[in-house]
Amino acid sequence: MSDDLNTRVANAAQGITPQTKPDERRRFLGSLRERVFVRMTNVEVENKKLTDLFLAHFQDYLKYSLIINCNVNDDFLSQVETQCSQHNIPFTIVSDETAKTGPDDTAILVVAQTAINKMRIEIAQVYPPEIPKTELSQPTKPKKVGFWKRIFHGDK
Secondary structure, three states, rough: OOHHHHHHHHHHHOOOOOOOOOOHHHHHOOOOOHHHEEEEHHHHHHHHHHHHHHHHHHHHHHHHHEEEEOOOOHHHHHHHHHHHHHOOOEEEEOOOOOOOOOOOEEEEEEEEEOOOOOOOOOOOHHHHOOHHHHHHOOOOOOOOOOHHHHHHOOOO
């Protein structure tokens, strides 16, 4: 116990402090999951519909900041930088060991300064796709009437 305390005091004197939730910070580009508003993976950034959806909702990000993986494709990165400068949204491009290129690794995050604890943070969950109007206008199938209801109440 005293060795641990001495080590901790010596590290604190040198400015070395233990990092909270290091695995979570590696996954979320140095941030914490509790601060994330929207997350896109490297595969989702390649999807044109999802990137358009992300860019269409830039008004929602005004009170947040963006963290961008440096390995994101240049076209999307330039569009995001343009939108950020137009809306005065701060952003950071991460190029350290947390900027991974795997398909499920984080490409871009919209984060708050404090915890917001959103349950759903994936882009398709935060902004679900709209149902096409053709599906809404289709008539619904008539409800099936049970055997006993037809017998006792007739075919109405």
